[in-house]
Amino acid sequence: MRMRRHQEEAHESSHGIDLAPMLDFVLNLLIFFIITAIFVKESGLMVNRPTSMETSEEDSESISIQILPNGEILVDGRVVDARAVRANVERFHAVKPESGVLILADEEAPTGTLVTVVDQVHLGGVWNITFSTAE
Numbered sequence: 001m002r003m004r005r006h007q008e009e010a011h012e013s014s015h016g017i018d019l020a021p022m023l024d025f026v027l028n029l030l031i032f033f034i035i036t037a038i039f040v041k042e043s044g045l046m047v048n049r050p051t052s053m054e055t056s057e058e059d060s061e062s063i064s065i066q067i068l069p070n071g072e073i074l075v076d077g078r079v080v081d082a083r084a085v086r087a088n089v090e091r092f093h094a095v096k097p098e099s100g101v102l103i104l105a106d107e108e109a110p111t112g113t114l115v116t117v118v119d120q121v122h123l124g125g126v127w128n129i130t131f132s133t134a135e
Contacts, residue, residue, distance in 0.1 A: 061099040062130065063092045065117055069108040073117060082116045089124030100128030 065085065066074040073080055075088045089101060101121050105114050121129055 061096055062102045062128075063089065063099070064102045064104065065121070067103070067105040067109040067113055067117060069106045071110050071113045073113065082113065082120060085117055085120035086124045089121050089126055093125050099126075100130055101126050102130045102132055104132045 064076055068074070073082055073085060075085060080088060092099065103114070103117060103121075105117075118129065
C-alpha cells in the first residue's frame with residue numbers, strides 16, 4: 001500500500017507543462033511579425049528632429065506638417081502661413097475623417113510655432129496628432 005502511494009506520487013509529479021510547443025509558437029509569431037513589418041522611409045526636406053527612445057512608423061493616411069528651424073511651415077511640402085494650416089487640415093479631414101496629422105518639427109524650430117501649429121490642427125477638427133522624431 002505504502003509502495004503504491006509512493007509510485008503514484010512520483011508518477012504525478014513527473015507530469016509538467018511542456019514548454020517546447022509554446023516556444024515554437026512564440027518564435028513563429030516573432031518571425032511572422034518581423035517578415036510582415038512595413039518600414040516607411042520618409043522623404044522631403046531634411047530637418048534635425050529630436051531623438052526619442054520610443055518611435056513608431058507613420059501612418060500613410062496622414063497629412064504631413066514640417067516646421068523648419070527658421071519657423072517656416074510646410075504642409076505636404078508646400079510653404080504655408082500658420083493661419084493656413086487650419087484650412088489645409090480641414091480640407092484633408094473632410095476627405096479622410098479617420099486620418100491624422102504627422103508633425104515633423106526641427107529640434108531648433110521655435111516652440112511658439114509648434115504650439116500655433118498644434119492649435120490650428122485642433123481647430124481644424126483633428127485630434128490624432130503624431131510627432132515624428134529621429135531614431
